[in-house]
Amino acid sequence: MEINHEKLGLPHVNILEWHLDEPVNVWWDKRTNKRNPNWHAMTSLTMLISWAIWNERNSRVFHHKSAPPTILLNIIIEEAKLWSIAEAKKLGALLERE
DSSP: OOOOGGGGTOOOOOGGGOOTTSOHHHHHHHHSOTTSTTHHHHHHHHHHHHHHHHHHHHHHHHHOOOOOHHHHHHHHHHHHHHHHHTTOHHHHHHSOOO
């Protein structure tokens, strides 16, 4: 199964644009820029993705279980749908309509 980042309303990400040595606050600011009309949604999505990755990390470290990236993406998409239902309406606007 191919990972479809477009399901989350995200543009294609070029790995060469990522700078792993930048501080967290710079990383956060780039993803939640207030000049973006969807900055509220991107803030929620950034928190959701960070939380999912943290949970996956804990699962690997403490339970010796891991999920492939496609499963992790599906978990993020399903969680985003739940957040949308729970009044994160701007996040819901990023989700692909099925």
